[in-house]
Every structure is written in C-alpha cells, then in structure tokens.
Amino acid sequence: IPGDYATLESPCPNCGGVVKENYRRFACVGKPGAEPCGFSFGKSPAGRTFETAEANALLRDRKIGPLEGFRSKAGWPFTSEIVIKYDDEAHNYKLEFDFGDDKKGEESGELVEFEDSALGPCPICGSEVHEHGSNYVCSKAVPTAAQPTPSCTFKSGKIILQQPVEREQMTKLLATGKTDLLDKFVSMRTRRAFKAHLAWDKEAGKVNFEFAPSKFPPRPGAATKTGAASAGRTSAAAKKTTKSATAKKAPASKTAAAKAPRKPAAGKAPSAALAAVIGNDPVARPEAVKKMWEYIKAHNLQDPKDKRTIVADDKLRAVFGKDSAGMFELAGILGNHLG
Ligand SMILES: [Zn+2]
Numbered sequence: 001i002p003g004d005y006a007t008l009e010s011p012c013p014n015c016g017g018v019v020k021e022n023y024r025r026f027a028c029v030g031k032p033g034a035e036p037c038g039f040s041f042g043k044s045p046a047g048r049t050f051e052t053a054e055a056n057a058l059l060r061d062r063k064i065g066p067l068e069g070f071r072s073k074a075g076w077p078f079t080s081e082i083v084i085k086y087d088d089e090a091h092n093y094k095l096e097f098d099f100g101d102d103k104k105g106e107e108s109g110e111l112v113e114f115e116d117s118a119l120g121p122c123p124i125c126g127s128e129v130h131e132h133g134s135n136y137v138c139s140k141a142v143p144t145a146a147q148p149t150p151s152c153t154f155k156s157g158k159i160i161l162q163q164p165v166e167r168e169q170m171t172k173l174l175a176t177g178k179t180d181l182l183d184k185f186v187s188m189r190t191r192r193a194f195k196a197h198l199a200w201d202k203e204a205g206k207v208n209f210e211f212a213p214s215k216f217p218p219r220p221g222a223a224t225k226t227g228a229a230s231a232g233r234t235s236a237a238a239k240k241t242t243k244s245a246t247a248k249k250a251p252a253s254k255t256a257a258a259k260a261p262r263k264p265a266a267g268k269a270p271s272a273a274l275a276a277v278i279g280n281d282p283v284a285r286p287e288a289v290k291k292m293w294e295y296i297k298a299h300n301l302q303d304p305k306d307k308r309t310i311v312a313d314d315k316l317r318a319v320f321g322k323d324s325a326g327m328f329e330l331a332g333i334l335g336n337h338l339g
C-alpha cells in the first residue's frame with residue numbers, strides 16, 4: 001500500500017533530495033522539482049530488513065550497527081556494521097557492510113570523544129576503558145584530544161562471534177579478569193554455539209577465550225578459530241593468530257596450560273631494516289607496532305586518500321619489501337622482522 005511507505009527524515013547524501021521507501025528499496029526521489037539522482041539502497045540487505053528508524057539512522061549517520069541477523073549467501077548468520085560510502089565508479093553513494101574493525105580512529109586520525117562513563121581500568125595501562133564504535137577500547141588506544149597519538153592497544157569487540165558483550169560483562173572482565181560464562185558464541189568454522197568466559201590474556205596481550213573445564217573439551221577447530229577472532233582482528237591478523245593458537249594447542253580447559261609454551265612477550269631483536277625505523281632495542285611485537293605507528297605519523301606516511309594505506313619511504317620499503325602496505329598487514333610484517 002503506497003500510503004504505508006516511509007519518507008526518511010535525512011536527505012539523500014548525493015543530491016540532498018528526499019529519500020522514500022518503495023517496494024524493495026529506499027530511493028532518492030530528488031529535490032522538489034528535480035530528478036531523482038539514482039541513490040538508493042535495498043530494504044533487506046543480506047536477508048535482514050531495516051526498521052524505518054534504522055534506515056533513518058543509517059542515512060543520518062552514514063553508518064549503523066553493528067547489527068545482528070544478516071545471512072550470508074550460504075545461509076550463515078553474521079553481524080556487521082553498515083556504512084554508506086561514496087563509490088567512485090558509480091559516482092554515487094552505496095551501502096557497504098563494514099566488518100571492521102578496531103582501527104577506525106587510527107585510520108582517520110580523528111580525535112575520539114567518549115560519551116559513556118568509564119567501564120574500568122585498562123588491563124594494560126590502567127587508563128579508562130570506554131565504548132568506541134563496535135569496540136570497548138582503552139582511552140589511550142585511540143587518538144583523543146588529551147593524547148592524539150595512541151600509546152595503548154587494548155580493544156575488545158562488543159559482539160564477539162555473535163555473542164553480545166554487555167557493558168556489565170566488560171566491567172566484570174576489567175574488574176576481575178574475566179566475564180561470566182557466556183553461552184551465545186558461534187564458531188565461525190563449525191557454526192556451533194559454544195560457551196566460554198572472555199578473559200584477559202596477559203601474555204597474548206588481548207582478550208581471549210577461557211573455556212570452562214568440561215568432559216567434552218571444545219573441538220580444536222572451535223577453540224582455534226575463536227581465539228583468533230577474539231580481539232576482533234582483521235582477517236589477516238586473525239589468520240596469523242590462528243597459526244600461533246594452533247601451535248600452542250593444549251588442553252583448552254586451562255588457560256595456564258595453553259599459555260605455557262609461550263614465553264612472556266619478551267623483546268625480540270629487530271632486523272636491520274626494522275632497526276633503522278624503530279631502533280635496535282629488543283621489542284615485543286605490540287611495542288614494535290606502536291613504534292612503527294609513531295614513525296608513520298611523525299613522517300606523515302598514511303596515504304591521504306586512504307589512511308589505511310601506508311606509503312613507504314625508503315626505510316619502510318626495506319621493511320615492507322614493497323612500496324606500500326595496508327595497516328592490517330603491519331603486525332604480520334613486523335613479526336617477520338622480529339626474532
Ligand atoms: Zn539523490
């Protein structure tokens with residue numbers, strides 16, 4: 001019934017015209033007296049239908065989420081943010097899923113202002129932890145007015161493998177080292193639900209899964225994959241982590257056992273190429289990444305068109321082995337230069 005179709009409150013991002021709902025889409029109908037510009041987005045991307053309020057918020061903020069309840073083509077449920085982005089080829093804005101991640105502030109260089117009350121002290125540096133986008137972050141892990149260059153790395157997703165991590169649980173983790181037993185995780189690999197605590201893994205330097213002692217130990221696939229996804233890393237970083245998780249595979253019921261083979265994150269000697277950038281001192285990888293970022297920022301090496309891309313100068317070229325690298329590659333690249 002045409003009368004039931006909504007008119008969105010925010011204007012078309014492309015032409016400033018009116019955006020109206022129709023049978024399948026929300027579409028620009030143009031400014032009064034003008035033609036529609038072609039901007040539109042589907043009402044049910046990946047099988048999940050927008051509420052009108054969500055469509056309004058999406059159009060207003062150019063992003064929404066993370067939202068749950070999407071289904072991949074293969075039928076698997078997934079959670080994602082949705083953003084409205086300019087598409088150079090189409091010369092118009094379009095909808096995109098945005099999985100990720102945690103690098104927003106660093107990418108854009110925008111200063112973050114927190115709007116929530118602090119959840120507790122960062123397990124790494126003791127600063128306040130706040131909500132930021134789809135993550136809980138240390139207030140020193142994102143650029144703020146108080147400290148434009150992040151000095152900490154603490155971040156943990158608000159939704160991890162479909163399991164929402166409520167503020168209450170993150171507060172508990174920060175206060176006691178772990179959450180209650182949460183039972184709505186879904187393994188990306190096996191699609192099975194599983195239960196785990198989220199716990200601060202001091203040696204890995206991130207939030208990790210801690211499985212309750214059980215006579216049915218978690219399947220290796222589930223444990224490995226979930227460990228990798230725990231910190232909401234990018235897929236490249238996640239793959240990397242998966243490897244190490246496999247390598248240190250141990251009865252997953254005790255974190256202590258799983259940790260044992262891994263020495264505390266002692267410093268490792270940087271390669272000559274890396275030493276030229278961050279100095280000769282032995283460093284653990286997170287520290288190396290931090291120093292690398294200081295170098296990148298100090299030398300203004302982020303591609304202005306895409307802050308995710310690092311444009312190498314001579315020293316970085318020796319480290320990267322190429323002219324540029326994506327920020328999500330950094331940790332992996334640095335790993336190859338340490339030890
Ligand atoms: Zn328009």
Ligand SMILES: [Zn+2]
Nearest residue numbers: 122125138152
């Ligand atoms: Zn911190």
